Amino acid sequence: MQSGTEFMKKKTKNQESPTKKKNTKTDHESSSCEILRSDCYRIMNEDGTVDAKLDPKLDKELLLKMYRNMALTRAFDERGMMLQRQGRIGFYVPSFGQEAVQTGTAAPLEKKDWVFPSYREPGIFLYRGAGIYEMLCNLWGNRGDLSKGRQMPVHYSFPDIKMFSVSSPIATQMIQAVGAAMASKISKTKEVAISYCGDGGTSENDFHTALTFAGAYKAPAVFIVTNNQYAISVPLSKQTGAKRLSDKAIGYGMPGVAVDGNDVLAVYQVTKEAVDRARRGEGPSLIECVTFRMGPHSSSDDPSRYRDEKMYQAWLKRDPIKRLKTYLESRKLWDEKKEKSLQEELKKMLAEAVERAEAEPAPDPMDLFEDVYAELTPQLKKQKAELLQEVELRGKFENTSEAFPL
Ligand SMILES: Cc1ncc(C[n+]2csc(CCOP(=O)(O)OP(=O)(O)O)c2C)c(N)n1
Ligand SMILES: [Mg+2]
Numbered sequence: 279m280q281s282g283t284e285f286m287k288k289k290t291k292n293q294e295s296p297t298k299k300k301n302t303k304t305d306h307e308s309s310s311c312e313i314l315r316s317d318c319y320r321i322m323n324e325d326g327t328v329d330a331k332l333d334p335k336l337d338k339e340l341l342l343k344m345y346r347n348m349a350l351t352r353a354f355d356e357r358g359m360m361l362q363r364q365g366r367i368g369f370y371v372p373s374f375g376q377e378a379v380q381t382g383t384a385a386p387l388e389k390k391d392w393v394f395p396s397y398r399e400p401g402i403f404l405y406r407g408a409g410i411y412e413m414l415c416n417l418w419g420n421r422g423d424l425s426k427g428r429q430m431p432v433h434y435s436f437p438d439i440k441m442f443s444v445s446s447p448i449a450t451q452m453i454q455a456v457g458a459a460m461a462s463k464i465s466k467t468k469e470v471a472i473s474y475c476g477d478g479g480t481s482e483n484d485f486h487t488a489l490t491f492a493g494a495y496k497a498p499a500v501f502i503v504t505n506n507q508y509a510i511s512v513p514l515s516k517q518t519g520a521k522r523l524s525d526k527a528i529g530y531g532m533p534g535v536a537v538d539g540n541d542v543l544a545v546y547q548v549t550k551e552a553v554d555r556a557r558r559g560e561g562p563s564l565i566e567c568v569t570f571r572m573g574p575h576s577s578s579d580d581p582s583r584y585r586d587e588k589m590y591q592a593w594l595k596r597d598p599i600k601r602l603k604t605y606l607e608s609r610k611l612w613d614e615k616k617e618k619s620l621q622e623e624l625k626k627m628l629a630e631a632v633e634r635a636e637a638e639p640a641p642d643p644m645d646l647f648e649d650v651y652a653e654l655t656p657q658l659k660k661q662k663a664e665l666l667q668e669v670e671l672r673g674k675f676e677n678t679s680e681a682f683p684l
């Protein structure tokens with residue numbers, strides 16, 4: 279494997295200089311949906327075969343752990359969407375098709391590193407060992423939720439595994455990550471902060487602020503841009519005039535690379551090099567993971583109203599889980615028997631966790647007044663007394679599953 283600096287300095291195959299004005303159209307305007315953008319770093323072919331020369335030959339345990347996590351992420355997403363459709367929870371945000379981005383970027387991290395996720399990354403929580411029951415309790419916002427029901431569904435927060443709470447306002451987490459990275463640099467802890475946003479997130483001021491500071495202060499940060507082609511219904515071609523989102527790195531003085539986001543081996547390798555580079559004190563990097571949002575933006579969305587169907591069909595063939603499965607089978611690490619038993623195990627595990635989580639009562643309404651002020655302000659004291667009266671009058675508060683319009 280090339281060293282991080284070598285990889286980051288070197289342009290990936292076919293990656294031309296952004297100043298070379300051969301083609302003024304952006305790649306996403308000019309490329310057919312039949313082919314993946316040619317500038318992406320890739321190890322696996324679309325069918326999951328790998329050229330021996332490129333094969334990073336990762337450890338068997340790591341590969342199987344990554345495969346299991348990708349399968350678990352998909353199963354969790356399927357369950358989340360199903361619960362919403364059954365009216366049992368109010369809202370869900372699936373990450374279908376983006377499992378390799380999540381697992382491939384989570385795997386190279388150490389326990390001591392900080393993660394600042396967006397709302398479409400359940401797989402990173404799962405990879406780092408978040409409890410499935412606790413994640414489900416967040417979907418109900420009930421008493422088992424670590425945020426005590428004060429957050430929206432899918433806005434998980436697991437401080438013990440250094441998973442910062444999910445931010446709803448897009449790209450705010452990028453700035454938070456830079457703060458953590460700068461603190462790590464000052465206190466010499468060698469902790470790396472990794473942060474995620476979508477293609478839409480790159481248009482936010484917060485993205486610009488975060489990368490400006492990280493570049494200037496050489497903060498040990500890694501920025502993952504999950505380019506899934508859409509920001510709700512806005513396609514990438516309406517998002518930016520930039521040829522590639524990874525090119526944005528140049529303006530901030532850091533290396534930028536585009537990777538096939540459905541190739542977990544490539545995502546892992548590129549992220550590992552960026553993380554190692556940050557830990558060595560060589561500064562931040564930007565990684566654009568080129569993928570496709572195979573599901574709706576959220577349970578409140580209907581992509582059939584705006585999605586390019588041909589593009590969807592083309593990306594179906596690049597399913598990141600199928601590709602890794604084919605690769606594992608070629609290395610004799612996986613077979614249909616193992617697949618069947620994994621799927622059964624995940625199904626059972628999720629069903630049990632759902633049953634437990636759904637049975638949890640609503641949070642104590644009086645919790646609203648905890649955890650912010652050491653001593654309540656006079657206004658809050660008054661509000662607390664009013665709420666107490668209301669609770670006594672109405673009896674207990676029920677969980678609700680009203681839909682969110684997001
Ligand atoms: C600052 C801000 N503006 C607008 C929104 C509404 N909003 C929620 S998600 C989203 C699209 C984000 O798209 P992208 O960054 O590509 O991420 P993806 O949803 O594709 O993962 C928008 C506009 C928001 N949450 N925050
Ligand atoms: Mg997007």
